[in-house]
Amino acid sequence: MSNEYFPDSDEQINDDEEWVSKTQRKREVEAQQELGAKITLLNKEQVEQVPMSDELRAAIAEAARLQPRSEAIRRHLQYIGRIMRNEDTEAIEAALDRFEAGKQAHAQIFKKLERWRDRLILGDNSDLQAYLNEDGGADIQHLRQLLRNAKKEQAQEKPPVAARKLFKYLRERAESQLQL
Structure with missing residues (x-):
């Protein structure tokens, strides 16, 4: 008896290469949030040198206005992490590496x-x-x-x-x- 949720051992799942575990997706999201948090720690001149969209630049500027160690900044960093999904993270990491x-x-x-x-x-x-x-x-x-x-x-x-x-x-x- 074959079930659509449990394929027979003879069937091959072609989606193995594209499949990403939920844990892996969480790690990627957390990495993007950490990268965004690193950007918020830069001074204005350094932020200007980082390649990013206007939306992310505005979110980074807004983060500077919020109180450190508050619930608001935690939520805002999550927002920055969501914006980071559409950014060129490799270029941003390269800029941060130059500063370091x-x-x-x-x-x-x-x-x-x-x-x-x-x-x-x-x-x-x-x-x-x-x-x-x-x-x-x-x-x-x-x-x-x-x-x-x-x-x-x-x-x-x-x-x-x-x-x-x-x-x-x-x-x-x-x-x-x-x-x-």
Whole structure:
């Protein structure tokens, strides 16, 4: 006895390739909502760089107006997830990946500058010379003054005001080199 709901073992179901489980569909919907939520965390300049429809852009702008951690924002993120079904998610993910890569590069530069600051304060003239070899445009007199103040401050166990000024100078030098 053959039933239309339970095919005989001899019959082949041709829809196997197109069939998607309910769980898989839920995962895809949640992934789209998460992607939409990531977009809402971007600043205005970054949002403008993300390729999206006007409808999604308006929904993202509306999300910025809502209170964080409220029921309204949760529902709005679900709405954004529904809009995301019609968007080019690969292009959006690529844009978000570019922003993340830039953030990681910035963090690496920041850590490098922190290491230079600590090395210069704890080191001697050879460390200063190594930094000057790397950054030939640095103001040597100003850098020596900042180092003297930071070392003096460290010896007297004062708050690291001069060390912060030294770091600020190193950061400004790194930014000026990146702009060249």
